[in-house]
Amino acid sequence: MTTIAPPPVTGTPTSTKRRTRRWIDDWRPEDEQFWATTGQPVARRNLLWSIFAEHLGFSVWLIWSVSSAYLVAMGFAFSPQQLFLLVAIPNLVGSLLRIPYTFAVGLFGGRNWTIVSAALLLVPTLGFAAAVTNEGTPYWVFCVIAATAGFGGGNFASSMANINYFYPTAKKGAALGLNAAGGNLGVALIQLLLPVVVGGAGIFGLVTASEGGIHLERAALLYAGLAVAATVAAWLWMDNLGTAVAKPREQLRVVKEPHTWIMSVLYIGTFGSFIGYSAAMPLLIKLNFWVPEPAPLGTGIYFAYYAFLGAGVGSVARPVGGWLADRYGGAKVTLAAFAGLAASTLAVLWTVFQLTPNPTADPAIATENESLFPLFLGFFLLVFACTGIGNGSTYKMIPAIWRRRAEAATPAGTPEHTGALAAAGKQASAALGVIGAVGAIGGFLIPLAFSAPWVADPLSATKGAFMVFAAYYVLCAAVTYGVYLRRGRTAAHV
Known part of the structure; x- marks a missing residue:
């Protein structure tokens, strides 16, 4: 691929000592002429490789969702509760790492941090390979290695x-949706291919175990x-974009903004549901619809054939949610x-109530x-589709909220307006990190709710979990309606 040289510098770089040919200091995505002639090809190239790296990150992050089974x-000899914990630990660590990873882009450069973050995936993968080849590996070591999967x-x-930082406001929804969908598809792909790669299953007769x-x-290798x-x-x-500058103390002021926490609540319901259900679905199928006899594939529904479908549907739906948000508004979508999540979760709950507890190999x-x-x-696939659409639309809402406030605070066409929009973009990126975390x-929380060691009957724990989830939606x-759609709200219609 041809390397595009950075345009001439039109302002003072934030640090001339760190500049190489891979730094671009003049970046004006809102300038239509600049975007058409220079910005769009560069942005697309960076988006492509960002998707690839993020896709691998998600795959490593969720490698335990299938391997635990x-x-x-x-x-x-691990119990179901121990297996659900192994599935949950990477999600906790991954969520905590999202804030420092967000600031790393401005501190080190997007390209530079992608190099580092991709290389860090060697820790959980090589650690995983070492642990599973030794039957004497204790459970706590598995927990530590699972925690490092949070790097992904x-x-x-x-x-x-x-x-x-790369895309103009009008195109952020679709670009962020594609970027996120590429990552989310890593969940579906690891759940589809891992059973085949490790020799646990074929693919519907096309590939044999x-x-x-x-x-x-x-x-892992x-x-x-x-x-x-x-x-x-x-x-x-x-x-790297020289305009993407991180000042953590200033950017962390977003934690004082009510919208940061309101959107965090909504994002727990969309992305938290997607990643939680993706992690738990293989074990849910295995524990409720399958018994190990007769070997090797047992009786009932073999989880490896279906576990990837939920993550696949949610991943494909995410850019659709971003596109719909660009067209109709993020809050409406x-x-x-x-609404779809609440209805489809109640439908899943209805089927769970029809199940017979499966505590033995009967x-x-x-x-x-x-x-x-x-x-x-x-x-359940309807649930995943709604999580994906909600993921795309909420991520469209976040930069739109901050931009709308900047537009309302300064007159259009003034230097103050331009500066306010630039500051809003940086604050939105910081907010994305906090909200994402x-x-x-x-x-x-979702895998823990399904395991519920305080509930004697695993099926009862599953029923209670889905009840709580439906109420949360x-x-x-x-x-969403009260803050972002009701008439008279200053943040309405984002």
């Missing part, structure tokens, strides 16, 4: 903040190699997404529950 088959979750924040048993380390490829690609073909129970699986899966915590819908 195979640990028992490899000889590790942090990638999302830095990638989104970086792309937010290997006969040599389960080898989880194969997936594959993604370690891909992490090296992403590191090299970022080095060769991405750019978000309200519709939460093929009769699996067969009885198997007849309800098409309804369970269909309603808080929202991702939902990915930690109703709350989010009410907040």
Whole structure:
């Protein structure tokens, strides 16, 4: 790919000592002529490689969502509660890393931090490969290695903040939606391919499972190699923007803004649901619709054939949500997404109430529950579709809220207006980091709610969890309408 030289510098760089040919100091995406002649090709190139790196980050982040279901088959005697915790830990760490990863773009440059963050994926992948090849690896070591998978979750924040700087406001929804969808698809792809790569399953008869048993380390080594490829690609073909400057103390002022926390509540409902359900879905299918006898595939619904569908639907729906938000407004689309989430979650809950508890390896129970699986899966895919649409629309709302405030505070066409818009863009990027971090915590809480060690019956824990989730979506819908759509609100119609 041809390297595009940076345009002439029109202002004072933030630090001339750090400048190389990969730094661009003149970046004016809102200038239509600049965007058409110079900005758009550069932005598209950076978006492409950002998607690739973020895709790998998500895959590594969710590698435990599928591999945990195979640990028992490899000889590790872990309980369902322990497996759900292994699934949840990376989500917690990934959410906490999102704030520092957001600021890293402005401190080190988007290209530079993509190089570092991609290389960091070698830690969880190589650690994973070492742990699963030793049957004596204690549970606490698995927990530590699962925590390092959170590096992949942090990638999302830095990638989104970086792309937010590259695109004009009118195109942010679609660009951020594509960037996020590329990452989200990493969840679906790891859930589809890991069972095949490790020898646990084929793909609907098109690819057959290997006969040599389960080898989880194969997936880890594959993604370690891909992490090296992403590191090299970022080095060769991405750019740093000199206009993306991070001042953490100033940017963290967004934590004092009510809209930061309101949007965090909404993002827990959209992205938190997406990542939480994606992580928990393989185990939910395995525990409720499958028993291990007769070997090797057992009786009932084999999770490996279906676990990837939810994440796939949610990922594809995300750019659709961004496009709809660009066209109709983020708040309207978000309200519709939460209405859909509440309705489809209640439908999933209805099917769960029809299930028979599956505490033993009784093929009769699996067969009885198997007849309800098409309804369970269909309603659950509607849930995922709504999370994806809501993810895209909420991310469109965040920069729009800050931009609207800047436009209202200064007269158009003045230097103050231009400065206010630039400041609003930086504040929005900081807000994206905070909101993304808080929202991702939902990915930690959802698997814990399904495991619920304080509830004796796992199926009862699942029912209670879906009840709470449905109520939360109703709350989010009410907040979206009351703050961003009701007449008279200053932040309305973003």
